[in-house]
Amino acid sequence: MKVDQTVDAKGLSCPMPVVKAKKAIDSMEPGQVMELLSTDKGSVKDFQSWVKQTNHELIKHEEEDGVYKFYVRKN
Amino acid sequence: MSAKMVTSDQVFKDILAKKDVFILDVRNEEEYNDWKIEGKTVTSLNIPYFDFLDGTEAHLDKLPKDKPILVVCAKEGSSKFVADQLVEAGLDASYLQGGMKEWSQYYYATPVVEEDNFKLYQVNRVSKGCLSYVVVSDGEALVLDPARHVDEYIQLAEKDGAKITHILDSHLHADHISGARDLVEKTGAKYYLMKSEGANYDHEALEDYDEIKFNNVKVEVLAVKTPGHTPGSVSFFINDKYLLSGDTIFVGGLGRPDLGGKVKEWAQDLYNTVFEKIAEIADDVLVLPAHFADIKSEMADNGIVGETLGNIRKNNEIMQTTDKDAFLAEVEKSASSVKPPNFEKIVGINRGELTPSSEEAVELEIGPNRCAVHHTA
Incomplete structure (x- = not known):
């Protein structure tokens, strides 16, 4: 998968992962893919709700060694 | 700004x-x-x-x-x-x-009784709907159903210049982690629990006690085999005036008998508890339970969750249902299938089979007040 922008929010807690993701996606073109890396378990569901609500597409998400990775295509 | x-x-x-x-x-x-x-x-x-x-x-x-x-x-x-x-x-x-x-770790302590050498506090863990009790008399304190943040009890006793000498669990809890063993470690107090609850650590078996004498306080042990989520629950009757009812009787109803997979047998026990043991206790006795379900209706204006036995009998249809078949049908019907979150792990911890880190303990306990499921409508 081609990633256009990576947002590294590791070590940051709520609300920063979503705040940073929003900032990045605002600067991107429709169809581009953003990767979010976060270690904050608490914001996993928030991030999913936010993606759904803003009509972007959550392509996939996975967890690896405590790092949550989300791939979102901008609408 | x-x-x-x-x-x-x-x-x-x-x-x-x-x-x-x-x-x-x-x-x-x-x-x-x-x-x-x-x-x-x-x-x-x-x-x-x-x-x-x-x-x-x-x-x-x-x-x-x-x-x-x-x-x-x-x-x-x-x-x-x-x-x-x-x-x-x-x-x-x-x-x-x-x-x-x-908020999930917030406790509110309020005195139910304040006499010269007898004090009874209710300690309310508001978010979980869990109630524990501290009885103080002549420099000694007894703690019933302590929750995990045991410093709350130690500080409360200290304020009255008392040392915690007795710790009791009314049953093996399924909805929150008991603080009893931690409190035993910190205070050296004696710990009482029914042996039939199956805990695999040292404790005084409540089966061996009819009464716990404690300075000016008479704590009568009503060992009722409470139909509910455990095989052996106990209520404590203090100075013939206060019934610390554990999960047997609540302000809004009775303990649910379905969590052990033997709903018929335990509903029968519940019937006997209500119409034999509890029936003998006077109307003006104050029932102080281990849980509430709905803070809006069960907490009085003075901040205490409790009600006289007379009012509980009057306000709960199930307490008046003396017809055994009707009682059993009602109790079995109202037993809900929603279980407290993480209850299997919590039971394992309370039995002494699992030891969580403090972070895990916070995670396991966080969440809704599902004590409501212990109630029958």
């Missing part, structure tokens, strides 16, 4: 004082629907914090301009983020210190 921080204690004291509390809960919808801060004078509104990423404007018409707004989230960060924006927009907003995580 940034928003002020408010503690759980301040919030609960406002609820007790019947002040209007307007809560803007900025967690996601699922978490909000699962559990939230409740009270008679609480109004709450859920708008997730990520809806505030584009500013406050879209939401201002839903928020009061003329009264304080308390913003609440899971751990504090997001509520501060939103509250600061609201203050910028000219509203009177503050945020809850430590968020719902801190």
Whole structure:
């Protein structure tokens, strides 16, 4: 998968992962893919709700060694 | 300008004082629907914090301009983020210190009885609906059903210049982690629990006691085999006036008998408990249970969750259902299938089979007050 922008929010807690993701996606073109890396378990569901609500597409998400990775295509 | 921080204690004291509390809960919808801060004078509104990423404007018409707004989230960060924006927009907003995580660990202690050498405190873990008790007499204290944050009890006893010498669990809990063993370690007190509960650590078997003598306090051990989520629950009758009823009788009903997979057998036991043992206890005895389900209806204006046995009998149809078949049918029917979150792990911990880290313990206990499921309607 081609990633256009990576947002590294590791070590940051709520609300920063979503705040940073929003900032990045605002600067991107429709169809581009953003990767979010976060270690904050608490914001996993928030991030999913936010993606759904803003009509972007959550392509996939996975967890690896405590790092949550989300791939979102901008609408 | 940034928003002020408010503690759980301040919030609960406002609820007790019947002040209007307007809560803007900025967690996601699922978490909000699962559990939230409740009270008679609480109004709450859920708008997730990520809806505030584009500013406050879209939401201002839903928020009061003329009264304080308390913003609440899971751990504090997001509520501060939103509250600061609201203050910028000219509203009177503050945020809850430590968020719902801190709220889940908030305890409120209030005296039920204060006599010269006999004091009885109810300790309310508000978010979980869990009630524990501290009895103080002549420099000694007895703690019943301590929850995990045991310093609450140690400090309460210390304030009365007492040392904790007796610790009791009314049963092996399924909805929260017992603080009993930790408290035993810190105080060296004697720990009592029914042997039939199957705990695999040292304790005095309550089966061997009819009464625990404790200075001026007579604690009668009513070892009722309580139909419920455990095979051996106990109620304690103090000085013939206060019935610390564990999970047997609640202000709003009876303990559920379905968690052991033997609902018919235990419902039968419950019938015998209610119409043989409890029937002999006088109407003016104050019942002090180990849980509440609905703080709005079960907590009195003085902050105490309790009710006279007479009123409980009068207000609960099931307590008047002397026809055995009708009673059994009702109790079996109303046994719900929703179980307390993580209850298998919590039982394992309380039995001494699992040892969680303190972080795991917080996670396991966080969440809704599902004590409601112990009740039959």
